[in-house]
Amino acid sequence: xxxxxxxxxxxxxxxxxxxxxxxxxxxxxxxxxxxxxxxxxxxxxxxxxxxxxxxxxxxxxxxxxxxxxxxxxxxxxxxxxx
Numbered sequence: 001x002x003x004x005x006x007x008x009x010x011x012x013x014x015x016x017x018x019x020x021x022x023x024x025x026x027x028x029x030x031x032x033x034x035x036x037x038x039x040x041x042x043x044x045x046x047x048x049x050x051x052x053x054x055x056x057x058x059x060x061x062x063x064x065x066x067x068x069x070x071x072x073x074x075x076x077x078x079x080x081x082x
Contacts, residue, residue, distance in 0.1 A: 030072055037069045 044061055047053040053061075 034069060034072050037065050037072070041065050041069075 044058060048058045
């Protein structure tokens, strides 16, 4: 009886394995994008401090980056794990 149960459950376990791998890849991609945005923000702050950017340019670019970061982190309520 256990062999039959294992055979019947195998497709579901395989599907679950694939879905977990997809979730893991998506999470890694999102984390990489978050790190890239944080690096861009750091560069913006450096450029502002050195005078390479005006306040207005800084504010515009920072706003866009923060909006992207918020959407990735699920601030809109889409991601309940964050």
